[in-house]
Each structure stands twice: as structure tokens, then as C-alpha cells.
Amino acid sequence: MNIIVCVKQVPATNEVKMNKETNTIIREGIEAIINPFDTYAIEEGVRIKEKTGGKTTVLSMGIPSVADLLKETLAVGIDEAVLLSDRTFAGADSLATSYALSKGIEHIGDYDLIVCGKQAMDGDTAQVGPGLAEKLGIPHTTYVRKIEEINDKYIRCQRMTEDGYDIIEMPLPAVITVVKEINEPRLPSLKGMMRAKRAVVTVLTAKDIGADSDLCGLKGSPTQVVKTFVPVHDVQSEMIEGEPEEQAEKLAKKLLSMQFNTSDSTEVI
Amino acid sequence: MASIKIIKDKCVGCKLCVGSCPFGAIEMVDKKAVILENCTLCSICVESCKFDAIDFQKDEVSNAVDISLYKGVWIFAEQKNGEPESISYELLGVGRKLADDLKTSLFAIIIGDEIENATKKLIAYGADKVIMVEDKSLNYYNDESYTDIFVQLIKENNPEIILLGATAYGRSLAPKIASRINTGLTADCTKLEIDLEDGKLLQTRPAFGGNLMATIICPKHRPQMATVRHKVMKELEPDEKRLGEVIRPNVNIPTDLKIKVKDVVSTITESVSLTEADVIVSGGRGMGDPKNFELISELANVLGGAVGASRATVDAGWIGYSHQVGQTGQTVGPKVYFACGISGAIQHIAGMSSSDTIIAINKNPDAPIFKVATFGIVGDVLEILPLLIKEFKKA
Amino acid sequence: MNYYLTEEQQMIKELAAKIADEKVKPVAIKYDEEGTFPHDIVKILADSDLCGVYISEEYGGFGGGIFEMALVVEELSRACGGIALSFAASGLGAFPIILYGTKEHKEKYLPQIASGAKLAAFGLTEANAGSDAAGIQTTAVLDGDEYILNGTKQWITNGGEADIYTVIACTNRAKGARGFSAFIVEKGTPGFSFGKKENKMGIRASVTSELVFEDCRIPKENLLSKPGMGFIVAMKTLDRTRPGVAAQALGIAQGAFDEALKYSGERVQFDKPISSFQAIQHMLADMAIQIEAARCLVYQTCKLVDSGAKSISKESAMSKVFASDTAMKVTIDAVQVMGGYGYMKEYPVEKMMRDAKITQIYEGTNQIQRNVIALELIKEQKSGKKVN
Ligand SMILES: Cc1cc2nc3c(=O)[nH]c(=O)nc-3n(C[C@H](O)[C@H](O)[C@H](O)COP(=O)(O)OP(=O)(O)OC[C@H]3O[C@@H](n4cnc5c(N)ncnc54)[C@H](O)[C@@H]3O)c2cc1C
Ligand SMILES: Cc1cc2nc3c(=O)[nH]c(=O)nc-3n(C[C@H](O)[C@H](O)[C@H](O)COP(=O)(O)OP(=O)(O)OC[C@H]3O[C@@H](n4cnc5c(N)ncnc54)[C@H](O)[C@@H]3O)c2cc1C
Ligand SMILES: Cc1cc2nc3c(=O)[nH]c(=O)nc-3n(C[C@H](O)[C@H](O)[C@H](O)COP(=O)(O)OP(=O)(O)OC[C@H]3O[C@@H](n4cnc5c(N)ncnc54)[C@H](O)[C@@H]3O)c2cc1C
Numbered sequence A: 001m002n003i004i005v006c007v008k009q010v011p012a013t014n015e016v017k018m019n020k021e022t023n024t025i026i027r028e029g030i031e032a033i034i035n036p037f038d039t040y041a042i043e044e045g046v047r048i049k050e051k052t053g054g055k056t057t058v059l060s061m062g063i064p065s066v067a068d069l070l071k072e073t074l075a076v077g078i079d080e081a082v083l084l085s086d087r088t089f090a091g092a093d094s095l096a097t098s099y100a101l102s103k104g105i106e107h108i109g110d111y112d113l114i115v116c117g118k119q120a121m122d123g124d125t126a127q128v129g130p131g132l133a134e135k136l137g138i139p140h141t142t143y144v145r146k147i148e149e150i151n152d153k154y155i156r157c158q159r160m161t162e163d164g165y166d167i168i169e170m171p172l173p174a175v176i177t178v179v180k181e182i183n184e185p186r187l188p189s190l191k192g193m194m195r196a197k198r199a200v201v202t203v204l205t206a207k208d209i210g211a212d213s214d215l216c217g218l219k220g221s222p223t224q225v226v227k228t229f230v231p232v233h234d235v236q237s238e239m240i241e242g243e244p245e246e247q248a249e250k251l252a253k254k255l256l257s258m259q260f261n262t263s264d265s266t267e268v269i
Numbered sequence B: 001m002a003s004i005k006i007i008k009d010k011c012v013g014c015k016l017c018v019g020s021c022p023f024g025a026i027e028m029v030d031k032k033a034v035i036l037e038n039c040t041l042c043s044i045c046v047e048s049c050k051f052d053a054i055d056f057q058k059d060e061v062s063n064a065v066d067i068s069l070y071k072g073v074w075i076f077a078e079q080k081n082g083e084p085e086s087i088s089y090e091l092l093g094v095g096r097k098l099a100d101d102l103k104t105s106l107f108a109i110i111i112g113d114e115i116e117n118a119t120k121k122l123i124a125y126g127a128d129k130v131i132m133v134e135d136k137s138l139n140y141y142n143d144e145s146y147t148d149i150f151v152q153l154i155k156e157n158n159p160e161i162i163l164l165g166a167t168a169y170g171r172s173l174a175p176k177i178a179s180r181i182n183t184g185l186t187a188d189c190t191k192l193e194i195d196l197e198d199g200k201l202l203q204t205r206p207a208f209g210g211n212l213m214a215t216i217i218c219p220k221h222r223p224q225m226a227t228v229r230h231k232v233m234k235e236l237e238p239d240e241k242r243l244g245e246v247i248r249p250n251v252n253i254p255t256d257l258k259i260k261v262k263d264v265v266s267t268i269t270e271s272v273s274l275t276e277a278d279v280i281v282s283g284g285r286g287m288g289d290p291k292n293f294e295l296i297s298e299l300a301n302v303l304g305g306a307v308g309a310s311r312a313t314v315d316a317g318w319i320g321y322s323h324q325v326g327q328t329g330q331t332v333g334p335k336v337y338f339a340c341g342i343s344g345a346i347q348h349i350a351g352m353s354s355s356d357t358i359i360a361i362n363k364n365p366d367a368p369i370f371k372v373a374t375f376g377i378v379g380d381v382l383e384i385l386p387l388l389i390k391e392f393k394k395a
Numbered sequence C: 001m002n003y004y005l006t007e008e009q010q011m012i013k014e015l016a017a018k019i020a021d022e023k024v025k026p027v028a029i030k031y032d033e034e035g036t037f038p039h040d041i042v043k044i045l046a047d048s049d050l051c052g053v054y055i056s057e058e059y060g061g062f063g064g065g066i067f068e069m070a071l072v073v074e075e076l077s078r079a080c081g082g083i084a085l086s087f088a089a090s091g092l093g094a095f096p097i098i099l100y101g102t103k104e105h106k107e108k109y110l111p112q113i114a115s116g117a118k119l120a121a122f123g124l125t126e127a128n129a130g131s132d133a134a135g136i137q138t139t140a141v142l143d144g145d146e147y148i149l150n151g152t153k154q155w156i157t158n159g160g161e162a163d164i165y166t167v168i169a170c171t172n173r174a175k176g177a178r179g180f181s182a183f184i185v186e187k188g189t190p191g192f193s194f195g196k197k198e199n200k201m202g203i204r205a206s207v208t209s210e211l212v213f214e215d216c217r218i219p220k221e222n223l224l225s226k227p228g229m230g231f232i233v234a235m236k237t238l239d240r241t242r243p244g245v246a247a248q249a250l251g252i253a254q255g256a257f258d259e260a261l262k263y264s265g266e267r268v269q270f271d272k273p274i275s276s277f278q279a280i281q282h283m284l285a286d287m288a289i290q291i292e293a294a295r296c297l298v299y300q301t302c303k304l305v306d307s308g309a310k311s312i313s314k315e316s317a318m319s320k321v322f323a324s325d326t327a328m329k330v331t332i333d334a335v336q337v338m339g340g341y342g343y344m345k346e347y348p349v350e351k352m353m354r355d356a357k358i359t360q361i362y363e364g365t366n367q368i369q370r371n372v373i374a375l376e377l378i379k380e381q382k383s384g385k386k387v388n
């Protein structure tokens, strides 16, 4: 079974500090890492391949230096790495990203399953997986927490929902996006690391994959960011003092005086 | 091609832009800003420069549509067993305001089986019209059939705005639709407004795990689509007397689906699910021991609430992942949130900061959780919780 | 300090550090309290290929030497000296085979050790033969194609968990230490069983047991080197692996120092972080100086050993003595810097202090090592050879 895992490079921390005087964000020494959710996608891809045979390929769209990160995935069992890198792709929203990745996948060809992370730590939209499936004209299931069965014909998996899970069956090829419950990613092995060091990442441009530049990058992105700001939490905190008994009593009073109903949760406040 | 560059003559070297770039793609060289190759052309920095020294050349978006042809605000009414989910009412709440600002109608789209009853409720909660597609096969949410039907409806009616819940289903359905009809989709919005000058939808959403807010528009494509975070928008007071129209359009119900929903399983054992709950009692590593989580469940029970947890406790195997609140867990927004022995790491706060009232119990007075707390108690949770349980049992 | 590690060594260190931080640290306290063997971590180490760093590529290893082994031991010991020992003691059991095994021995045993599929152990010490290893009483008698072993080894690390044992036994009582021979004994051999599992002060994740031989018959091909070479096999092996114990001590010291340094910045007394008090600052500085000095000596000794140099006893002893004394001092100071918190089991330094102690005792106590060093010095002085 041939599996393509989509991975995105993200800044290692998504912490944003505010400079109070200038009202701007302070960011220093930002290291780039593989989107944490994508490490579960990689692990799942490798596990399926170990069971069924075939090949695993990681695919990413990003700046040239992403190639080094992709090499790391070869140390944990991925067979090949492909990077779509071209200024034409820059500024893509999730639609343009889905399009570019779909062209990359068609270029790689001969795939049975595409695995994405649940969402990227920076953009946080969770839209690329489903968007990509649609561009490829194949079915998808999001938030997969377990694969119950997979063979040449179909996959049956558990999709996580707010109050449990659905069991979904769909024919291959298909796209799944995975949540962290699905597995525990392995650590690299020494031999894997050696192999990764020597590996070559295939870098492709928009032209190489036959992508229409009108549909890529900023040009192909219907959404536009017009403003950004750092949220301020201006809560008024009240510390409740006293001996534990007093504290509990005072707090209960306060909540109850906010018409906090203790018996019927639908009627609160 | 789109490009970004620093106009050297205008740049005074104030470094404001450096801090604004979330990707660390601006550096100072010889007291002038320089854009590095890892710039993603996200355009966030442009505004940060008070000297107009950042020249951002944007491409015209291709394949623009005639936006005047699109009318009406739509919301997708999620339902379960014929009963609208609370997110549907929240969407109606915000949708009502948008439709009024645009002087247009508010439509609720409901797909399912035996949903007749739900249509009345949707009208009571603010819908002018309900488009209802009913069929036995639509009983359970299915990405394939729901997308097919929704797209047929869009093509037939050309709405200008579509809102869906940022729920497990909404976050799957919305991007599939947007990708099929090639329009923009803003994820996880926490604020939606109409720009009264040009009628555009201003969509504000958290990114970077809640650390940065971005306002996003979709200027040249229609419909403007957004998913909306649960528990953020306020629902309207229901008005049983409101009048509205129920439309049963003629659509093709797809058969022979590739995607088959084999089963729908509920695993949350408490009476209330985390995202639905009005009260959530969450425990962190400060509970000390998985056994002590019984105190958490007990308080939750007394208050008719649900049990939440920090990642530290989930990772330690004290409680299942479905209880995790935070950036990589559930985003919740209950009326009252108890954080018991939780330090208040930013990743945790990202998932619960929109709660109306936050109560923090922690033995460390400097724990960051107190910064977001409405009420704080410095003390030992193991001592405070039993007392609280007693107090609420009395009430 | 930059030690100019090769790219491969850097990689080994990074990988071991990752395992230490992500996998070992979270379970260190648990294994210490339970005193159980860390099978899950051993599996992780096996999957990481690190078990073969000191075994040649020919036998499925990575082709490194003691230095590579020491780098792994150091990193793992930062998180847990006990878990690191399971790895290091396997090396101690493997080295006699690496150094003295026949091609057949190597083909049979080394790949299994390199892959981590099997652990090894080394059995020398007995109840009445500790520092005085020449006093061992376990015997091996040749009977046709087999040796028959009788006797009991004491305090053998990995005893019961390992599959491959190198055991020193007496084949000719009359010849004293020159009458010892070294053997490979496989777990499961009839007549070979395990005695009591010890309840220890520290390194509690590591298992220490008796090896009991009762008319245990092993094929005579399992003899390592020649009859009568057993003592030499043991001493040469220990000379080579001693920097491994030194690395364990170094890692423990580093782990304790890291905790103390971090804590000193967080703990506020008299409205200031305690790291602002000079008394604490000097303690931290002294700890750092000793650790770095130990590291220089340990790494350099490893390089000397790996160079194939003949005379290494003195240097190897020095590295072990210095690093283990450093570990003891640094862990005691780390507890001191952290005050009462340092003394509590919720914080890892009290465990590190207990763990550090063993490094002054096993693979030759520090007194014995000083004897060795002094004797070498005197010998060198007499022979007019280098003293550098
Ligand atoms: C502040 C901010 C807000 C934004 N808001 C929106 C918005 O509301 N709507 C919108 O359409 N765009 C938005 N974007 C743009 C969006 O971040 C990019 O489109 C991005 O390329 C993909 O979206 P994502 O990061 O949300 O990925 P997600 O959709 O969250 O990623 C899901 C999975 O898709 C795969 N994937 C995603 N990107 C790549 C890639 N480049 N290469 C390989 N695999 C990948 C990975 O497997 C990943 O785990 C925003 C960007 C910023 C900086
Ligand atoms: C990429 C990423 C994603 C993450 N996602 C999430 C997420 O979704 N959700 C999440 O929760 N975390 C998340 N985290 C982890 C987060 O950074 C914190 O590590 C975690 O939230 C800490 O959990 P905690 O507050 O329970 O534990 P700690 O930080 O250890 O806090 C325990 C608290 O309990 C207090 N305490 C101890 N004993 C008592 C007592 N007897 N009485 C009262 N108080 C006591 C202590 O003072 C302390 O403040 C994420 C981290 C990363 C890097
Ligand atoms: C946890 C643990 C694991 C071990 N693992 C192994 C193993 O895997 N394989 C193995 O073969 N052995 C192992 N040993 C045994 C270890 O090597 C011995 O304990 C060590 O060599 C010291 O011997 P002893 O304990 O009998 O001390 P003793 O020899 O009885 O020494 C007692 C004290 O007398 C001092 N002393 C003795 N002789 C002299 C002298 N001539 N001059 C000055 N001082 C002297 C010593 O320094 C010490 O302070 C292990 C021991 C322990 C505790």
C-alpha cells in the first residue's frame, strides 16, 4: 500500500508575547519543527506500511529549508520525501494549499491513502485535509483516532466526535486526518538517522507538478488576513481569602448568587 | 507575482516589524529590516510598520466572481436525533445580526431524518426561512451526502454568507464544500461583523493556539464561508410566536455512497458532554493522584456538569483524552469552569479562556491560572474540594 | 565545552538524550520506587539501535567503541543511573566476547546484543571475593566435551534479565589467579539458576542477582580465550569498561546539577531567587567545574582506550575515581542547594544522590582504583618510562 503523509513546518512555539509599550508581538529565536499533529500522521503511515508493505512518502509545501525537516521523517521509517517549494506557492490559504498539495500528490501518483494531521499549530484551521480530498475527488474522514481495518479496497476507522466516535468505512484511495490519540510516535533509530542524513529530498516547483499558478499562493487564495492583534484577557480576578471552610462557603455563595443552579445545569445564570 | 520588500529609505530601523512576524522572517541588518526567505507572505507585518516601509505587492485574486449575485445569510443547523444542537442556536444568534445589518434574510439549512420538529425551533431562535432536506438515509451525518446536498442548495440559491459550527462535523463539511465550490473559508471564528461600508464579512479568529487573533475577509469570492467556535456566540431568546417559512427544496438525495457510517458511538459516560456542559470541573496534576479525580467527578455531579482535565493528567493516564481541555484537546466555553490544581499553561488556557466564570484553586499563589480566573482560591484542592461539595449539596 | 565529537557521535548523543528526556525521565521515579526492571525502556533502546554502538558493523553494530558507549551511558544517566546501568552492564558482559571471543562466538552472540534482542551480564564477584577477585571459588571442571560449573556469583547486574553471561570460574585451583578461565553461559542452561534479587539503596531500576551454578554443563567451546586466561580477561575487560562507569557517574552529576540550577532560579527566599545568593552561586560554580573536569578526563580516557593503547589501567582508573567522586559531591550539593525540597522524593535529586554512591563502589572500589593508580605510578617511575 502506498501512503502519502502531508506534513507542515510550523514555528516551534506558538506562544506570542506582547511588548506592552509598542503593542507588538515579541518573538525571538523561532525554531521550525514538524507540526506536532503530523508526527502522529507519520507514525500511522509507517505502521500501516509495516503491516501491508508498500511505500511511504512525506509531502510538504514550504520554503526550501523544510527539506531538512523532511529528512528527519526518514529516520522514523518514511521512505521518501517530496517538497513543493516555489515562490508561486507563497501566501496560500487553505484552499490554495489544498490545490497545490493535490497537484503534488497527483504528480507522485499511485497512492492508496493520504494521511494528514488534525490541524496545523500555526494556521490552526484543520481545513487542508478535507480540502485536499475534495480536490482529488476522493473521500475523507477527519479526526481519526483508530484504524480498525485497512486493506487494498477500503479503510474502516473511528472518527472522534464531541461525545464519542463514529465508525466510518470508505473505499481507497482516501484521505484521513488523525488526532493524537491514534498512536504514540516512535523515536528515530540510529540507522534511520544515518539513512536520513544521506537521503535526498525531491524538490518540485509549481511547473514541475503542472499546477496552475492562478490557483496557487496568494493569487489562488480567496481569504485575506486584514488585521492581526494579540488578545488581551482583562479579567478582574478576585481572590477569596480565609480558612478553607470560609473560602468554600464564600465561593459557593458567590456562585449561587449568580443564580447558579445546582440541580439543573441547563438553567444556569 | 506577489512580493514583499522593505523600502530602505523609509525604514527607520525601529524593529517593530521584527516582533510582529509570527514566522521569524524579518531580521535587522545594518539597522534596516530585511525579509528572509522563510517569509510565507502572510502579510501580518505590513500593519506593524508605522512608517509604511513594508511594500507588500498583492496579486489580484484570480477567478473572482460577481458578488452582487449572492444574497442571504445561511447557517448550517446541526442536529442529532431530530433535535438541533446548541451550536445551531448560537449560529442563528450571530446570523440574525449579520442578516439584519445586510438587510437580508436568515436561512437555516437542516439535513437529516425526522427533523420537522426542529424547523419550528430554528424559527423560534431567529431563522426567517428553514431549508429542510429530509430522508431516511440522512439520519446520520455523512460527509459525502451532506456535501452533495449542500452544494446543490448553494448552486441553486447563491447565498452570500454561510456559517457552520466549528464542531467535528462542521470542520469536516465546511472545507469540503469550500473546496468544491472554490471559495474562501475562515476557520473557528470567535467574532463576525459586517463592514458597514462595503457589506463585507469581517471574520475574526484565533490562530497560533489562541495567541494571535486575525481578522480575515473573502473579498472576491462568494459565498463567504466561516466556521464558528462553539460556545462563543450568544443564542437569542426563543420566541415561539415568530413566523417563518419552511422550504423543502427539490434536491437529489445521493445514493450509492462511497462513505458509509457504520455506527455512531457515544463514550462520554457523564450525563453531559464537555462541549455542551454549562459547568465543567477540571483537574490537573495538582490533584496528585488518579484516585483524587473522584473529587472532581463528585463536584461535577453535584453541579450537573462535566469532567475536564489538563494534558498533564491525560498524558499520565489518569483520565481519557476525550476529557482534555486545551489547544490539543477540546475547546470549551461553559458558564462556569473550575480549574483544580491546574497551573494554567497557555495551551490549557487556549481551550477554556472564553468561559464566563473561571474559578481557580491552586496552592501556588503565583500560578498563571489566577491571571484568567474570576475567582481564585489559594489552597490545597484536596482540602477545598470536599468542602465545596458539601456547600453545594446544602444549596 | 566543545569536544569536537564526530557527526556520528553527535547523533548518538542526541538520540540518547532524546530517549533520556522523553522516555526515561518520566518513569525514573516510578522505577526507583518499585524497584522493578524497566523492560519498556530496554525495548525502546533496542529499537533505537543504540545497543550496538560499541559493536562492530560486521556483527550488526554501529562500529564504535567505548566512547560511543560512554556517550549513551552519560545521557541516559542524566535521567536515571539505574536504567543506564542495564545498558552499560550489557556492555560489560559483551566486552569479553568482543575482546576474546572466537569468530563463532561473535557471530552467535554479538548480533543479538547489538540489536538489543538480548542483554548480557558479567559475573565475577562472589560472597567472599569482592575487591580481592582472586579469591573466587566457583569452579569449572572439564568433562569430555563439557565444562561443569559449580558455585555462586553475587551481585550480578542484569542477573536473571540477561540471556548471555560471561562468568569467571576457577579451572585450576593450584595456580591461583592464573588458574581462572572465562566462559559464556546462556540463560536456560540446566543447572544455571538465579538467586535472590537484591533490595538496594540506589540504582533500583537495575536488577542485581545471584547466579547459581549447580552441576551446570556447558559446551567446552564456550570457553573464552585459553584456560588460565580468565583473570586477564576480567581485568582487561574492566580496564576498558571502567570509563563507562565514569560516564554513568558523570551523567548522574549532570542531571543533579541541571535540577539544582533550574531550581535555584525558581525558588524565592528573602524576596530573591536563591541563585542570587553568593553561597549558592559558588556551590553551583564548583559543581559545574568538577563536572566539566570529569567530562574532559572521561572523554579523553575513552579516546585513549579506543585508540588501542596497551597501557590504560591507570587512566581508566583515574577517570572512574574522579567522575564517581564528583558525582557523589555534586549530588550531595544538589540536595543542599534545593534544601528540604531536595530531600523529598517528589524531586529527583535525592534519588540521584543514592544512585551516585554505587559508582564509587563497583567495577573496583575507589580505594582499589587508587591502589592501581599508585602502583602504576611507582612502576612507571622505576622503569623511567613516561610520566605525563
Ligand atoms: C493568522 C493566520 C490565520 C489564517 N486563517 C486562515 C483561515 O481562516 N482560512 C484559510 O483558509 N487560511 C487561513 N490561513 C492560512 C493557512 O494557515 C494556510 O493556508 C496554511 O497553508 C494551511 O492551513 P493550516 O495551517 O490551517 O493547516 P491545517 O488545515 O490546520 O492543516 C491540517 C493538515 O494539513 C496538512 N498541511 C497543511 N499545510 C500543509 C503544507 N503546507 N504542506 C503539507 N501539508 C500541509 C498537514 O497534514 C496538517 O496537519 C491563516 C494564516 C494565518 C497566519
Ligand atoms: C504543543 C502543546 C500542546 C499542549 N496542549 C495542551 C492542552 O490541550 N491542554 C492542556 O491542559 N495542556 C496542554 N499542553 C501542556 C501544557 O503546556 C501544560 O504542561 C499542562 O497544561 C500542565 O498541566 P497541569 O496544569 O495539570 O500541571 P502542572 O503545570 O504541573 O500544574 C499543577 C498545578 O497544581 C498545583 N498544585 C499541586 N498540588 C496542589 C494541591 N494539593 N492543591 C492545589 N494546587 C496544587 C501546582 O501549584 C501547579 O500549579 C500542551 C503543551 C504543548 C507543548
Ligand atoms: C549494585 C551492584 C552491582 C554489581 N554488579 C556486579 C556485576 O555485574 N558483576 C560483578 O562481577 N560484580 C558486581 N558487583 C560487585 C562489585 O564489583 C563489588 O561490590 C566491588 O568490587 C567491591 O567488592 P565488595 O563489595 O566485596 O567490597 P570489599 O572488597 O569487601 O571492600 C570493603 C571495603 O574495603 C576496601 N578495601 C578492600 N580491599 C582493600 C585494599 N586492598 N586496600 C584498601 N581498601 C580496601 C574497599 O575499598 C571497601 O571500602 C556489583 C556490586 C553492587 C553493589
Ligand code: SF4
Binding pocket: B006, B010, B011, B012, B013, B014, B015, B016, B017, B018, B032, B033, B048, B049, B050, B051, B052, B053, B054
Ligand atoms: S517597522 Fe518599518 S521602519 Fe521599523 S524596522 Fe520594520 S520596516 Fe523598518
Ligand code: SF4
Binding pocket: B004, B020, B021, B022, B023, B024, B025, B026, B035, B038, B039, B040, B041, B042, B043, B044, B045, B046
Ligand atoms: S509577510 Fe508574514 S511571514 Fe512574511 S515577513 Fe511579513 S509577517 Fe513575516
